[in-house]
Amino acid sequence: MELREREEQENDVVLLKKKKTKMKLIKERKREERKEKLKEEETEELLQDALDAFGRDIMLMILQNLKAHSVALTLLVSRAWNGVASSDTLWTPKTRIMKEDLCDHVWEFHFNEVVPEYWLNLNPYWKGTSPLMHRYFHEDGSQTADPGDKVWGGHECCYSIVTSVVGEGKIREHYVRINRCWPHMLVSRKKDWGWEMSNILYCYSSVPDGHRVGGTGHLLLCV
Template sequence: MCAELMAGKAHIPRLTMIPTASKLSTYSMVVKDGKRSRITKEDLCDHDWEFRFTVNLPMLLQAAPEYWRNLDPSWKHTGPPMRRYFHPDGYHSADPRDAVWGGHECTYTIITSFVGNGQIRDHYVRINRWPPMKVSRKEDWSWELSNHLYRYNSIPDTETKGCTGPLFPVW
């Protein structure tokens, strides 16, 4: 049942590697982790992220300027999407030859505010003082961070030895 549950998933939680856990408890924990919508620092750091600028949609007041989109090789169909990386020390980086990046100082923060009784009012990721990115989880257990200018998608890595995801998830 565990194998069926995890088939086609982008990220498999590390908790599946706990050798002393029963199959039933592992199954239950994996189901619960797959429904989790609150991202952790470990989630950010465990994955490589695909970075894309948004396209101008009628419902959006703004989109990424054409100048920035033209620096993105995936928009020009001259290469794969750009990649971004979150580091445990709060640093955020890109590939060395990334034309958009420019080598600037960059840090990130996860913001979560509560109303009461454990109810989350706001949950987002912010890089520097740029617009906050809404956090969402997809059916394949991958993550998306997005705002009106750009979006980050966690890159599927279920083939990676050791799987990914937090060892002790935040529910």
């Protein structure tokens, strides 16, 4: 009888140990599952689309602080991103040329075909006989050319930027003028997001410099 009771007690102890071991394994498995779930949630948060996370208004505020090249890249992310990144709120200020834009770039200059043949003959753009003519804008409001420029002639030049804005920041009129005696130039952006300024007589184009910070040019194909 005593032997039987002892065996039963030993069996109870074994069963209790097994039960504790099983409970321990269950707890450990649940703990691992919680860890995995947390890891998955963290990964999902990291992979979450920034537009979904922040919303349109905040993303517009963020994109307003980026250069034109960077904003143009976001057009390619998705249809939703394209809808935000193509907003007039973003691009209207970026099509407005400022003094620093003029001064930051070297400008190619050429006459248009409407000018007298004498001026076209002096222009390498049409003759293809030598490097293109260049113009340089300076912080003091002056403009210069390369030494030996046959069109330049050593005369003094100054420039001014004129912009008129209507309600909600919409630009009504925007142009650059070289001296008072020349027609003003309308400002536009090229496909590579470089600058172009032109009138009926001549045209200025920013020399591609996409390799430098704040540059424009061929390193990006805009859509």
